[in-house]
Amino acid sequence: DTGVSQNPRHKITKRGQNVTFRCDPISEHNRLYWYRQTLGQGPEFLTYFQNEAQLEKSRLLSDRFSAERPKGSFSTLEIQRTEQGDSAMYLCASSLVSAGPQETQYFGPGTRLLVL
């Protein structure tokens, strides 16, 4: 399968614990996006990378959230000291920047986080 993959698919954690999610993009894609989605809402932009550079981070993203893409391939999203409000689906998408403004983002299956 050459699509975007995310691990784990589900995560249950206790409030205050740290969690880390991984995203593997489509292999030739140089852009990688993280979104958060809660029930009944559209995807909410968190951050994105071009190769290993983090180009933008949402103002909604608190200091407890950090993302990396150290070698320009896979990316990790870490949430420290989780809160119940962090419960959501975390979506990763990748794209090819050379496509220009018409680039299409391709999504992974998501990681569903439940903070108890």
Next chain:
Amino acid sequence: AQSVAQPEDQVNVAEGNPLTVKCTYSVSGNPYLFWYVQYPNRGLQFLLKYITGDNLVKGSYGFEAEFNKSQTSFHLKKPSALVSDSALYFCAVRASSAGNNRKLIWGLGTSLAVNP
């Protein structure tokens, strides 16, 4: 400000009947428009996009969408609905003048229920 509106939270249609899921947008400049579908507990799947040219765009699974510049709309259509089309549908837009900022602006989604 850029925005996307999906005026219907839910659309119900009988199997075999045509379906329409509505989307209107507001951007400065020319829009790039996208439709995605999301099945329960899954990520978003790309259906189709409008870049330029023919106002009728054909996509995956028999879906098509019609771009109407004067009405700033991009409604998703299918001539004959299937029960398996039941899912959440998202419309998204990006301005052609977006430059290096390729973030998509998302609608809140429309839940489509196809009844047997």
